[in-house]
Structure formats: C-alpha cells, structure tokens
Amino acid sequence: MAKTAINRKPVTAAKNGSKTAKPSEKNGNEEFAVVELAKAEYKQRLKSQLESIKKTDKRLLREMLYQMVLGRRFEEKCAEVYRMGKIGGFCHLYIGQEAIAVGSMMALEPTDMVITSYRDHVQAMVKGMSPESVLAELYGKATGCVKGKGGSMHMFSKDLGFYGGHGIVGGQIGVGTGMAYAAKYKGTGQVTLCFFGEAAVNQGIFHESLNMAQLWKLPIVFICENNQYGMGTSQDRAMSTRNIARKADAFEMANEFVDGMDVMAVRDASIRAIERARKKNMPTLLEVRAYRYMGHSMSDPGNYRTREEIAKYQERDPIALFKQSLNDAKVLSEKDFTKLEKDAMDAVESAVKFAEESPLPLESELMTDVYA
Amino acid sequence: MATLTIRDALNQALREEIIRDDNVFVMGEEVAEYDGAYKVTRGLWKEFGDKRIIDTPITELGFAAVGVGAAMAGLRPVIEFMTWNFSVLASDQIINHAAKMFYMSGGQFKVPVVFRGPNGSAFQVSSQHSHSLEAMYANFPGLKVVQPSTAADAKGLLKSSIRDDNPVIFMEQERMYGLKGEVPDGDDFTIPLGVADIKREGTDCTIVARSMTVPIALQAAEKMQAEFDVSVEVVDPRTIKPLDIETIVNSVKKTNRLVIAEESHSFASVGAEIAYQIMDGAFDHLDAPIKRISTVEAPMPYAKNLETLALPDVDKIVAAVKEVCYL
Amino acid sequence: MAEKFLMPKLSPTMEEGQISRWVKSEGDAFEANETLAEVDTDKATMEMTALTGGTLLKILKGEGETALLGEAIAITGKKGEDISALLTEVASNGGRKASDAGGTPALQSEPPVSAGGQIATTATSQSNVGGSPTQAETRTTASVPSGISVTPTNGRMIVSPIAARMAADNGIDLRNVSGSGPNGRIIKRDIEEALSGGTRTPSSATANQFTPSTIVGASAFSDEPTSKMRQVIAGRLAESIGPIPTFYLTVEIEMDNVLAVRKQINANLDDESKISVNDIIVKAAAMSLLKHPWVNASYQDKTVRFYEQADIGVAVAIDEGLITPVVRGANLKGLAEISAEIKDLATKAKAKKLQPDEYTGATFSISNLGMMGIKEFTAIINPPEAAIIAVGGAIQTPVVREGQIVIRNLMHVTMSCDHRVVDGATGAKFLQSFKQMLEQPAMMLL
Known part of the structure; x- marks a missing residue:
C-alpha cells in the first residue's frame, strides 16, 4: 500500500525509558545518517515520480507545479507583508507542504468539497480561489473572500466548494464528516476532502468522526497533514505512537501513509482514496508526512528545532523534486520553469496590488451576516 | 384545536417538517429504534426509516459536528441531545462552529441546524443532569435560543426553528413533556421566533x-x-x-x-x-x-x-x- | 466549682429578660430555690431563683440591663474562688452560652421564604442556638423585610424612578411627600395619594382614625409614623437652630372686608355679645388649619401627630406674664360661641382661675398685639404645637388697587413654624388660606 514508504519505524524510546530526549542529546552520526537517507530517498522519489508522470496529462502536471510554486511564492509574500504590518492576527504559512494540497486536491472533481484547518491559504487557491481574493482577505479588505470578516484562518468559498479554514484544532474533522453525510444523504456523488494537522489527531473529534464515517460509510477522505509539529511540540512529544495512518485500523477504515514531499505520491494515494469514497461510499485516512519549513505562525521563534533539521528536509524539497522530475521526463524545460516562476510572481504581485488598493470593509458590515 | 401534551406537540412538529422538507432529518442518541429517550421521536423511525431518523453512537461532539457540516452542505438537521447537559461536550461545534460560520464565511455558509432536547432540572437526576444552559448559549451571536412553555408554543416554535436558516438552540423541559394544552390544527401552524x-x-x-x-x-x-x-x-x-x-x-x-x-x-x-x-x-x-x-x-x-x-x-x-x- | 449563671427561660415566649433588681449582692450566699433577682420578661416581672446553693461571686448584668436567653448574667460558686478564667471567657464571647446544641444543624422544617416574604431572624434564634449560622444568614438575605427602615438614609431622598417621573409631571414637590417604601423610598403609591388628596395628606388608611386625647375636651389626634426624611429634616434643623427649628413667614392681609362684616354682625348684637376682629381671626385660623393638617400637627420624634380639630390657644396677657387659654374645636364653633368662650377664658385667666384643661393641649396658637399698637412681630412657638401666628394691628395704608391709590386696612401676620413638621411651602399655603378667609370672609362658610 505505502509504496513510497520512508522512515516509518516508530522512534524508539531512549535507553533510559524517556521518550522526550532533547534534540541536542541525539547522536550527531544519527543526524548525518538521516540526511544521507534523505538524499537516497530523493533519488528514489525521482524514479517513482517519473512513473507516475508518464501516466498523467502534461498540462495538468504543469498546472500542478505552477500551483505549488504559486503557493510557495504567495506564502513567502505573506511573510514579507506580515512583517510590514499589512496582515494582522495569526498567519500560518504552508511553505514545505505544497505537495499535499496540490497532490490531493487536483485529483478532485470541481464539485467536490474541501474543508481544512487554519493553515488554509494554499488550499483555498488550489480549490480555485484567486490570490487576490485570499490576500485581500489577509489584508482585512472588503474584497477578501469573506469580506474581511475571517482573515488568515477563515477562507471560504461556497461556489468553489471550499468549506473553510477553521481555527479550532480538529473541529473541521467533524464538520467535514457532516458534509460527507449530506452528500451521501442527497446522493450528489460529491467527495469531501478533510484536512487536518497531526496534532488534531489527539483531539476527541478525530476519533468520533472516523468512527461515524466508517460506521455510516461516508464519502470522505481524511487527510492528516503531518508536518511533525503541533505548534512547538514535536509529534514525538505529543503522541504515543508515530503511526497515525494505522489509527484508522481501530475503526477498520482504509488507510495509507504517504510521503508528503512527493506530489505524485500524494496524488496517487488521493486518487485511490477519492475513488473509494465516490464509488463505494467508504472513507479513507491518509497520513501525509511533510515538513513545515516556517514556524507554526508568524510569531513562532522556532527554538524547538535546529536549522540543520530544517535544512535536511529542504534538501528534498517537494517543488525542487517535482521540477527535477518534470525536467527529467521532458514535460517541462528550464525555460518553461522560468516562465512559470515569473507567472507565479506576477500573480502574487498582482494580488498585493489588488489587496493594497482595495477598500476596507464598510462599517455597516460589522453587524451583517450575524444571522441568516 | 386538539389537546396535546408538549411531547406529542413536538412529535407532530417533527413529523410534519420531515414530510414537508426532504432535507429535514432527526439525529441523536436513541431517537430511532428506541423511540427517543423521552419519547419525543416516538414512532418516527417506524414511519420514516433509517434515512430520516438516525441513531448515533454516544458521541455528542461528533454528531453535533455532523449536524453543522450537513447543514452547511444544504440539509436541515434536527440534532437531539438526550439532555442539554450533554451538549457541553458538543459546545465546540455549537459555539465555535455553528454560531460563527455564517459570519466568518462572510455570509456564504448558512447553518440551518436545530439542536434540541430537555434543559434544566428533571426529577431528582442530580447535579450533572439538571443544568439550565440557555444563558450560556444566548451569549453567542449567531445562535437563536428558544424555550417553549406550552404545547402550542412547542409545536409552533419547533416548526419555525426547523425552517429557520440559523442554528437554533431549542430547549425543552423534561418536567413539562406531559403538560397538556390546546394546539391549533393544521400543518401550517407556526409561531415566529422572537415574539413574546x-x-x-x-x-x-x-x-x-x-x-x-x-x-x-x-x-x-x-x-x-x-x-x-x-x-x-x-x-x-x-x-x-x-x-x-x-x-x-x-x-x-x-x-x-x-x-x-x-x-x-x-x-x-x-x-x-x-x-x-x-x-x-x-x-x-x-x-x-x-x-x-x-x-x-x-x-x-x-x-x-x-x-x-x-x-x-x-x-x-x-x-x-x-x-x-x-x- | 465556679460557673456561669445563665438567663433562664421564665416565660414560654421569652427571648430576653431585663434585670429589674438583684435581690442578692456580690458575695452573698444563697440556698437552693432562693430568689437571686427579679427579671422583667415579655410577660411579667418574675423571680429568678437558684437551683442549688452557693455564693453570688460576680454580677455580669446589672439592674436595667438586658440579657438574651442563655446569656451569662452572673458567676456563682464557692466564696473566694478564682473566676478569672470564666470572666475572660465571658468577655470573649459576650456571655453567650457555649454551643451545646451539637449534632444536627439541620434545616428547619419551615420553608426558606414564608408566604409573607419575611423571616424574623430573632424568632429562630432561640431554638437555633448552636445551629447553622450560614443558614441564618442566607435567610436574612434571601428575604429582605419590606416596609421596614433599616438603613440610615443620611438625608438622601430615595424615590423610585416612576414616582420621580410622576412627581415631575404633576409638579409635586417630593420634599412634601413622605415615602412609604423601604428606607422611606417614595413610591408610585405615595404620589398617587398625594395627587388624590392634595399636596400632602397622611396616609389614607389611617387619616380618619383619631385617638381621643387624655386632656378632657382636647382634640383627638392620629399619630402617623415619622418618615425618615422628616426625621432627618427635624434632626438637622433642630441641630442648627435649637430644640425647635423655627422659621417665620409674614403675610399682609387686607382687613376691610372683615371690618365690614364685623360691623354688620355687631349691628344686630347687644354690647356684651359683640364680636372682635380677633374672634374672626381665631375662626379663620381654625378653618384654615383643617385644610392644612401638617400645620395642625405636632412633631413627636417617631411620629407626626395630626389633630382632628383645631384647638386654638389664644394668648392672654396677665399680671404674671402670659397664658394661652384654648378654644376647643374652634373650627366647629360659630363666631358668637368663639367670642363668648374667649371672653370667659380671658376673665378666668385674669382671675387666675383657669384649670389646666383650659390652657393646655392647644393644636395652634394666636398672639394678637394689634390692640397694643404693634404693627408686626414674631411669636414663640408653644410646644408641642407646630406653629403660632403673631397678629399685628390693622393699619390704614395707602395701596394701589386697579391703578388707583386707595386706603386699605392692612394687617401683618407672621407665623412662626416648627420646621420639623411645617415646611416653607406648607406654611405659605396655610397663610394663603388664612388670608383668603379674612379677605373674603364668605369663604369661612365653606
């Protein structure tokens, strides 16, 4: 099943029985070994991606890369304007996790539904929202996707089937289950993609939702974006097992572990899960492991992990990997890529201009949309 | 005019709204096969079956969330809490999700869900089954809160609550389920929310x-x-x-x-x-x-x-x- | 061994007792059943006897002092015994019986709030010694007694919002309204009463229930509880000016009509029966007093005493000074009767034959020095009356009437008012009536 398995071996407890060994206590050679392994995996990814690429429409492949690059450039711009004080409140960036949104969501039908957590900018755009609409929302402008009422954590588009970014860890798992319930009830054939972080798995709602989804056979794909940190707490320090995908076994639900640095692996696993949902009304739990390059939010100093650790993952950066694969498969030349990069930058700059120039919400908007 | 107990008036309201609108369904613990912990849903499962009357696991947060998500996706769920005391487990969904969804989605996602069940004290059921929670829910903009006191009000208000496009906290009282009162005839009898x-x-x-x-x-x-x-x-x-x-x-x-x-x-x-x-x-x-x-x-x-x-x-x-x- | 001697229960309903007399003194020995002291209970004076013999070592509650049931009132024991420990204990707990009820501070069977909404805490204290203090507290706070003033208002006027609004709408001076709510709060009902019964009337429930006077023939009266506001006004003003805070109001009255009427009346009477201007003044004052009960009243500290009739004291100069014989019920009497009575009383006064009944218990007084050439003066209130008028002579004075200078007989009357009952406006309104009666004597017929 997990054909691209990487290090799935549960982290063994330290010899003294403590599971909370600090990074500094780790053996330096072990770190080195991990990096070496990462390099080796990178090569294997290239190989497996090539196989998937051969089976995939070239225009779609280019669009996938574009969406990943756009997502990256967009989030980088967010970090930049956030530091300039253009964005208020919380701002959780997706950099490093682009392969998950792109790999899974671009396997959906347009009418399918998506719901996610507060780290939602890139998912909103992959579902079809314009960078203008998302950035204007971040700027708190009237032209934002929810008229300046939601901000970073709450992107919504009913027309696009994007059921929102949600700010309570895990809350959207239950809501997504309800969306899938409605789809089955009405017989619409829609599939719900429900994203959440690995920390949300420790919430009761995760277990309650998986139980109901399997019990009632709901057309939903639960996608755990395992970026390995719940705010500043590493998964090892928060979860008794490293194996999230297998938690679905408790509900006899199909599950799969996926390398979130490999967009084609994510896509392939998502296609399987989406088919299962659409054809059999059966749910799936995907654990997609990636790595959050940035802090939890813009106010996160990141002192709970080392630069080396981040560098290790950046070596197998999902965009670099995919770009290389597309290059190797002759789907995309360096020239194409330069243009793609420029298009993405242009789109982001255009969004900035749009957001900057947009008006603030009217004061009369304060009390609208409280009740339907 | 028919003389009904509050319990039967509620039952009638549910039945009529289930017939009236295909998107209405009733979900909760023991609402179907068991006929309802307090028999408010008596007979409905037999009449309408598994699709419209759904027994849930004991998973208040979970099925409240299903109600919210299903409502966002176009249904009109009626979610029964066996008592409102248990809604506290589900309060994240009611308060953080249902109440705020319409506003934070900039008016895009309505949440036409009714959460209902008995509120307040019953007969010697002690501390964890006797709380009156209306003040807590009334504190959240986006929620409507209803507390009927007669059979006619119970029926008319529940029908209006189900037809309302907002999340409605519908609070009954176990001590009052057996109270009788006159209820106007007709499927179209409703009482508007917000009228004393x-x-x-x-x-x-x-x-x-x-x-x-x-x-x-x-x-x-x-x-x-x-x-x-x-x-x-x-x-x-x-x-x-x-x-x-x-x-x-x-x-x-x-x-x-x-x-x-x-x-x-x-x-x-x-x-x-x-x-x-x-x-x-x-x-x-x-x-x-x-x-x-x-x-x-x-x-x-x-x-x-x-x-x-x-x-x-x-x-x-x-x-x-x-x-x-x-x- | 020395022990505390506790206030015993000497009647079934007794809650406390007052030591009226110690029969034994400190150091005296006593036998069992011997009387130690006499105690006034709520029922009667009872003898408090000893159960066993001993010596009265220390009296804790002296004669006239009150002790709650179970409170230590003395220490008894053997002569010369050391009682310092007991004295310390008594000093620290106020002599209260130590909690010995023990066991069950259970709920009383009675409901927490009676139908009347009031629970007298004292009523439970007897059976509740050693009971749950928190419960007692809960009860008092749960049921605030209504209609009982407990908190000093510090002179602040307390008015319910609707009462304030109604008073403003109807031009009622709230200072003239006494509040019947808690702490003297002026409430809607008080304003409604003020509106229905003129500016200020005693509460309607008791207005017409007069108590007969102990002075033979003197006016009956009704005592209305003194409002907090009135108590404060009384206290403040008395502090400022003396026992009777007095102020003065002067009015100028055109007496030409009275003189004309008198002339008409006297034309038909023999010399002995002729009436004086003063007789008419007495009658006019009496009639006015009935219209203004707060002037025909007396400040009694806790109550304001309202009189049913106007008993007018008329100051008469005698050799040794001054005496004010009283015309009883002057409001009920005709001029001839008043005139005859005054003549009779004056004669008796000069002969020093007045009985106490005849010179005490007036409700209002008049001092007239007009015949002695006095134009205007002030008189001193004769307590417990609320006011006295000082009447000057009617003097021909050029005045302007309808643009013409004409000669009129003007009389100056100055009323001294006890501010504890009579406020400025009240006094002024009385004088208005009085003036109207004299200027249009026909008004006295009403």
Whole structure:
C-alpha cells in the first residue's frame, strides 16, 4: 500500500525509558545518517515520480507545479507583508507542504468539497480561489473572500466548494464528516476532502468522526497533514505512537501513509482514496508526512528545532523534486520553469496590488451576516 | 384545536417538517429504534426509516459536528441531545462552529441546524443532569435560543426553528413533556421566533417567566389576585434570542414592577440580561428594584427536599411580587 | 466549682429578660430555690431563683440591663474562688452560652421564604442556638423585610424612578411627600395619594382614625409614623437652630372686608355679645388649619401627630406674664360661641382661675398685639404645637388697587413654624388660606 514508504519505524524510546530526549542529546552520526537517507530517498522519489508522470496529462502536471510554486511564492509574500504590518492576527504559512494540497486536491472533481484547518491559504487557491481574493482577505479588505470578516484562518468559498479554514484544532474533522453525510444523504456523488494537522489527531473529534464515517460509510477522505509539529511540540512529544495512518485500523477504515514531499505520491494515494469514497461510499485516512519549513505562525521563534533539521528536509524539497522530475521526463524545460516562476510572481504581485488598493470593509458590515 | 401534551406537540412538529422538507432529518442518541429517550421521536423511525431518523453512537461532539457540516452542505438537521447537559461536550461545534460560520464565511455558509432536547432540572437526576444552559448559549451571536412553555408554543416554535436558516438552540423541559394544552390544527401552524407571548394580562406587576417557570408564575399570579388583589401580568419571551424586549418593556411601563422567574442559576443569567435591558428601556417606569427568582447557586442536589429548596416555586415568586409591590 | 449563671427561660415566649433588681449582692450566699433577682420578661416581672446553693461571686448584668436567653448574667460558686478564667471567657464571647446544641444543624422544617416574604431572624434564634449560622444568614438575605427602615438614609431622598417621573409631571414637590417604601423610598403609591388628596395628606388608611386625647375636651389626634426624611429634616434643623427649628413667614392681609362684616354682625348684637376682629381671626385660623393638617400637627420624634380639630390657644396677657387659654374645636364653633368662650377664658385667666384643661393641649396658637399698637412681630412657638401666628394691628395704608391709590386696612401676620413638621411651602399655603378667609370672609362658610 505505502509504496513510497520512508522512515516509518516508530522512534524508539531512549535507553533510559524517556521518550522526550532533547534534540541536542541525539547522536550527531544519527543526524548525518538521516540526511544521507534523505538524499537516497530523493533519488528514489525521482524514479517513482517519473512513473507516475508518464501516466498523467502534461498540462495538468504543469498546472500542478505552477500551483505549488504559486503557493510557495504567495506564502513567502505573506511573510514579507506580515512583517510590514499589512496582515494582522495569526498567519500560518504552508511553505514545505505544497505537495499535499496540490497532490490531493487536483485529483478532485470541481464539485467536490474541501474543508481544512487554519493553515488554509494554499488550499483555498488550489480549490480555485484567486490570490487576490485570499490576500485581500489577509489584508482585512472588503474584497477578501469573506469580506474581511475571517482573515488568515477563515477562507471560504461556497461556489468553489471550499468549506473553510477553521481555527479550532480538529473541529473541521467533524464538520467535514457532516458534509460527507449530506452528500451521501442527497446522493450528489460529491467527495469531501478533510484536512487536518497531526496534532488534531489527539483531539476527541478525530476519533468520533472516523468512527461515524466508517460506521455510516461516508464519502470522505481524511487527510492528516503531518508536518511533525503541533505548534512547538514535536509529534514525538505529543503522541504515543508515530503511526497515525494505522489509527484508522481501530475503526477498520482504509488507510495509507504517504510521503508528503512527493506530489505524485500524494496524488496517487488521493486518487485511490477519492475513488473509494465516490464509488463505494467508504472513507479513507491518509497520513501525509511533510515538513513545515516556517514556524507554526508568524510569531513562532522556532527554538524547538535546529536549522540543520530544517535544512535536511529542504534538501528534498517537494517543488525542487517535482521540477527535477518534470525536467527529467521532458514535460517541462528550464525555460518553461522560468516562465512559470515569473507567472507565479506576477500573480502574487498582482494580488498585493489588488489587496493594497482595495477598500476596507464598510462599517455597516460589522453587524451583517450575524444571522441568516 | 386538539389537546396535546408538549411531547406529542413536538412529535407532530417533527413529523410534519420531515414530510414537508426532504432535507429535514432527526439525529441523536436513541431517537430511532428506541423511540427517543423521552419519547419525543416516538414512532418516527417506524414511519420514516433509517434515512430520516438516525441513531448515533454516544458521541455528542461528533454528531453535533455532523449536524453543522450537513447543514452547511444544504440539509436541515434536527440534532437531539438526550439532555442539554450533554451538549457541553458538543459546545465546540455549537459555539465555535455553528454560531460563527455564517459570519466568518462572510455570509456564504448558512447553518440551518436545530439542536434540541430537555434543559434544566428533571426529577431528582442530580447535579450533572439538571443544568439550565440557555444563558450560556444566548451569549453567542449567531445562535437563536428558544424555550417553549406550552404545547402550542412547542409545536409552533419547533416548526419555525426547523425552517429557520440559523442554528437554533431549542430547549425543552423534561418536567413539562406531559403538560397538556390546546394546539391549533393544521400543518401550517407556526409561531415566529422572537415574539413574546403575554400568558396572563395584569396591571400591577410583570413576571417574566420562561419554560418551567411559566406555569409556576401563573399560579403565583392567581394567588396574588386572590389573596392581595394584585393583578399580575405574566410575559413569556418564548425566544430568548432574539429577545422580544419590546413586549417586556411595554408591560413594565404599564405595571412599573418586574419580577423575573427562571430555572437557571442567577449569576449572569438571561434574567440578569433582561433586568439590564429593562433598566435601559424602562428605568423611569420602575417603582421598585427588579427582583429575580432563580435556582440557588449550587449544583443540583439529589435529595428531594433539597432539590425542591433549590428551585423556584410559587411561594418564592409570590414573595418577590409582594416585595416589589411593597406589600 | 465556679460557673456561669445563665438567663433562664421564665416565660414560654421569652427571648430576653431585663434585670429589674438583684435581690442578692456580690458575695452573698444563697440556698437552693432562693430568689437571686427579679427579671422583667415579655410577660411579667418574675423571680429568678437558684437551683442549688452557693455564693453570688460576680454580677455580669446589672439592674436595667438586658440579657438574651442563655446569656451569662452572673458567676456563682464557692466564696473566694478564682473566676478569672470564666470572666475572660465571658468577655470573649459576650456571655453567650457555649454551643451545646451539637449534632444536627439541620434545616428547619419551615420553608426558606414564608408566604409573607419575611423571616424574623430573632424568632429562630432561640431554638437555633448552636445551629447553622450560614443558614441564618442566607435567610436574612434571601428575604429582605419590606416596609421596614433599616438603613440610615443620611438625608438622601430615595424615590423610585416612576414616582420621580410622576412627581415631575404633576409638579409635586417630593420634599412634601413622605415615602412609604423601604428606607422611606417614595413610591408610585405615595404620589398617587398625594395627587388624590392634595399636596400632602397622611396616609389614607389611617387619616380618619383619631385617638381621643387624655386632656378632657382636647382634640383627638392620629399619630402617623415619622418618615425618615422628616426625621432627618427635624434632626438637622433642630441641630442648627435649637430644640425647635423655627422659621417665620409674614403675610399682609387686607382687613376691610372683615371690618365690614364685623360691623354688620355687631349691628344686630347687644354690647356684651359683640364680636372682635380677633374672634374672626381665631375662626379663620381654625378653618384654615383643617385644610392644612401638617400645620395642625405636632412633631413627636417617631411620629407626626395630626389633630382632628383645631384647638386654638389664644394668648392672654396677665399680671404674671402670659397664658394661652384654648378654644376647643374652634373650627366647629360659630363666631358668637368663639367670642363668648374667649371672653370667659380671658376673665378666668385674669382671675387666675383657669384649670389646666383650659390652657393646655392647644393644636395652634394666636398672639394678637394689634390692640397694643404693634404693627408686626414674631411669636414663640408653644410646644408641642407646630406653629403660632403673631397678629399685628390693622393699619390704614395707602395701596394701589386697579391703578388707583386707595386706603386699605392692612394687617401683618407672621407665623412662626416648627420646621420639623411645617415646611416653607406648607406654611405659605396655610397663610394663603388664612388670608383668603379674612379677605373674603364668605369663604369661612365653606
């Protein structure tokens, strides 16, 4: 099943029985070994991606890369304007996790539904929202996707089937289950993609939702974006097992572990899960492991992990990997890529201009949309 | 007009709305095969089957969330909590999700879900099954809160709640399920949310009561009339949110005196809010400080005598009315 | 061994007792059943006897002092015994019986709030010694007694919002309204009463229930509880000016009509029966007093005493000074009767034959020095009356009437008012009535 398995071996407890060994206590050679392994995996990814690429429409492949690059450039711009004080409140960036949104969501039908957590900018755009609409929302402008009422954590588009970014860890798992319930009830054939972080798995709602989804056979794909940190707490320090995908076994639900640095692996696993949902009304739990390059939010100093650790993952950066694969498969030349990069930058700059120039919400908007 | 118990009036409302709208379904613990823990859903599963009447696992947060998500996706779920005490497990979904969804989605996602079940005390069910939670839910913009006190109100308001495009907290009272009252005939009988009802007209003192305290307040009013020739008006807001403060203000302008009787604890209660709003809207019309009768500030005890002592009763309301009337 | 001697229960309903007399003194020995002291209970004076013999070592509650049931009133024991420990204990707990009820501070069977909404805490204290203090507290706070003033108002006027609004709408001076709510709060009902019964009337429930006077023939009266406001006004003003805070109001009255009427009346009477201007003044004052009960009243500290009739004291100069014989019920009497009575009383006064009944218990007084050439003066109130008028002579004075200078007989009357009952406006309104009666004597017929 997990054909691209990487290090799935549960982290063994330290010899003294403590599971909370600090990074500094780790053996330096072990770190080195991990990096070496990462390099080796990178090569294997290239190989497996090539196989998937051969089976995939070239225009779609280019669009996938574009969406990943756009997502990256967009989030980088967010970090930049956030530091300039253009964005208020919380701002959780997706950099490093682009392969998950792109790999899974671009396997959906347009009418399918998506719901996610507060780290939602890139998912909103992959579902079809314009960078203008998302950035204007971040700027708190009237032209934002929810008229300046939601901000970073709450992107919504009913027309696009994007059921929102949600700010309570895990809350959207239950809501997504309800969306899938409605789809089955009405017989619409829609599939719900429900994203959440690995920390949300420790919430009761995760277990309650998986139980109901399997019990009632709901057309939903639960996608755990395992970026390995719940705010500043590493998964090892928060979860008794490293194996999230297998938690679905408790509900006899199909599950799969996926390398979130490999967009084609994510896509392939998502296609399987989406088919299962659409054809059999059966749910799936995907654990997609990636790595959050940035802090939890813009106010996160990141002192709970080392630069080396981040560098290790950046070596197998999902965009670099995919770009290389597309290059190797002759789907995309360096020239194409330069243009793609420029298009993405242009789109982001255009969004900035749009957001900057947009008006603030009217004061009369304060009390609208409280009740339907 | 038919004479129905509140339980049967609620059952009728559910049945009629299930027939009226394919998107309406009832979900909760024991609502289907078991016919409902308090038999409000009696017979519905047999009539409508698994699709419309759904038993859930004991998973309050989970099925509340299903209600929210299904409502966002176009259905009109009626989610039953076996009692509102259990809704606290689901309060994240009600408060953080249902209440705020329409606003934070900039008006895109309506959440037409009804959460319903018995609220407040029952008969010696002790601390964890006796809380009145309306003040907590009324504190959240985006939620509507309904507390019927008669069979007709129960039916008319539940039908309106199901048809409403907002999340509605519909609070029944276990002690009152068997109370009978006349209910207008016809599938189209509804009572709009946000409209208070004057349950008894009077000139000397207003009692604002809701849910369980309405019949008690009416008894107190009769007693005041018989023993002290004091004419008491009993106003039942029926909907806590939106609150029909205008009707209460007008009543107080007439009587100059206000007693609020409620089953919840007193601190930061709906009664406290009404007292504030009366001060805001009818201060110059008051002849006495507003009095409030609530459940004592202690968890509900088990022992029958203590439970009785904790709750509002006729004598407590009479004493309060006498006080504001300077008797 | 020395022990405390506790106030015993000497009647079934007794809650406290007052030591009226110690029969034994400190150091005296006593036998069992011997009387130690006499105690006034709520019922009667009872003898308090000893159960066993001993010596009265220390008296804790002296004669006239009151002790609650179970409170230590003395220490008994053997002569010369050390009682310092007991004295310390008594000093620290106020002599209260130590909690010995023990066991069950259970709920009383009675409901927490009675139908009347009031629970007298003292009523439970007897059976509740050693009981749950928190419960007692809960009860008092749960049921605030209504209609009983407990908190000093510090002179602040307390008015319910609707009462304030009604008073403003109807031009009622709230200072002239006494509040019947808690702490003297003026409430809607007080304003309604003020509106229905003129500016200020005693509460309607008791207005017409007068108590007969102990002075033979003197006016009956009704005592109304003194409102907090009135108590404060009384206290403040008395502090400022003396026992009777007095102020003065002067009015100028055109007496030409009275003189004309008198002339008409006297034309038909023999010389002995002729009436004086003063007789008419007495009658006019009496009639006015009935219209203004707060002037025909007396400040009695806790109550304001309202009189049913106007008993007018008329100051008469005698050799040794001054005496004010009283015309009883002057409001009920005709001029001839008043005139005859005054003549009779004056004669008796000069002969020093007045009986106490005849010169005490007036409700209002008049001092007239007009015949002695006095134009205007002030008189001193004769307590416990609330006011006295000082009447000057009617003097021909040029005045302007309808643009013409004409000669009129003007009389100056100055009323001294006890501000504890009579406020400025009240006094002024009285004088208005009085002036109207004299200027249009026909008004006295009403």
